[in-house]
Amino acid sequence: xxxxxxxxxxxxxAKRRGFVFPSSEIYGGAGATWDFGPLGVELKNNVKRSWxxxxxxxxxDIVGLDGAILMHPRVWEASGHVENFTDPLVECRNxxxxxxxxxxxxxxxxxxxxxxxxxxxxxxxxxNCGEKKLAxxxxxxxxxxxxxxxxxxxxxxxxxxxxxxxxxxxxxxxVQQTSRKKLPFGIAxxxxx
Numbered sequence: 001x002x003x004x005x006x007x008x009x010x011x012x013x014a015k016r017r018g019f020v021f022p023s024s025e026i027y028g029g030a031g032a033t034w035d036f037g038p039l040g041v042e043l044k045n046n047v048k049r050s051w052x053x054x055x056x057x058x059x060x061d062i063v064g065l066d067g068a069i070l071m072h073p074r075v076w077e078a079s080g081h082v083e084n085f086t087d088p089l090v091e092c093r094n095x096x097x098x099x100x101x102x103x104x105x106x107x108x109x110x111x112x113x114x115x116x117x118x119x120x121x122x123x124x125x126x127x128n129c130g131e132k133k134l135a136x137x138x139x140x141x142x143x144x145x146x147x148x149x150x151x152x153x154x155x156x157x158x159x160x161x162x163x164x165x166x167x168x169x170x171x172x173x174x175v176q177q178t179s180r181k182k183l184p185f186g187i188a189x190x191x192x193x
Contacts, residue, residue, distance in 0.1 A: 014040070015037075017039060018037035018038045018039045018040065019036070019037055019039050019040035019043065020034045020035065020036055020037060020040050021034065021035045021037055022034060022035075023035045048190055051190070052064070052188070052190065055188050056188045059186075061181075061184070061185045061186060062185065062186040062187070062188050063175060063179045063181060063185065063186075063187055063188070064187070064188050064189065065167065065168060065171060065175060065187050065188070065189045066189060066190075066191060067161070067164060067166075067167020067168065067171065067189060067191060068161075068167065069160055069161055069191075069192065070146070070148065070158045070159070070160065070161070071158070071159070071161055071166060071167065071170070072158075073157055073158060073159060075166055075170055076143065076159050076166070079166060081143060081159070081162060081166075082143070082159070085141070085142045085143050085162055086139045086140060086141050086142060087100050087101070087102075087139075087140050087142060088100070088101040088102075088111065088114055088137035088138070088139060088140070089101065089137060089138055089139075089140040090104070090121065090134045090135060090136070090137050090138075091134070091135045091138075092126040092128060092129060092131065092133055092134055092135075093131075093133040093134070093135055094126065094129050094131040094133045095126060095128050095129040095131070097126065097127075097128040097129070099126075099127060100140075101114060101137050103127075104124060104127065104134075105124070105125075105127070110124070114137055119136075119137070121134040121135075121136065142162060143159045143160065143162045144159065144160040145157060145158075145159055146158050146159070146160060164189050164191045167189070167191075168187045168189060171187075172187070175187055
């Protein structure tokens with residue numbers, strides 16, 4: 001059985017049994033997003049509780065944090081995320097599938113050529129349809145931009161966090177002072193990014 005078929009069977013079973021549902025399914029779905037159903041949310045919460053108990057509550061050297069999903073833009077600028085958290089993406093003009101440049105055959109060489117502005121995709125076949133019709137790469141920002149407040153201007157730009165570690169870094173001093181921990185100690189977080 002092909003891996004795609006196995007994945008489809010597992011997804012179908014998980015949906016029928018109430019573990020997950022495609023998000024916004026009655027409106028055609030929102031690609032790559034899922035809602036946890038009645039059994040799925042219980043399973044997820046059991047795993048989280050078990051992990052939290054083992055990794056935080058039963059240890060003296062770990063404390064918890066639940067950081068905000070939105071953070072000040074300067075956090076992401078200082079960490080390099082705004083400038084560097086991007087991937088070059090190519091689209092096949094024939095089948096309309098998109099691929100990260102480094103996921104193509106000889107992707108590392110293609111990415112190096114692209115950075116040097118010497119990329120030629122004319123001889124590269126699409127991994128999906130086999131045609132040699134790949135468009136020039138475009139930068140794909142891996143962060144989601146949003147706005148905080150009633151006006152969409154540069155002063156109200158915010159980013160949904162692409163990873164959870166930054167809140168641990170920016171809150172470190174507050175956590176250390178309020179928990180009265182001495183180094184070394186850890187900060188644990190379960191969250192969405």
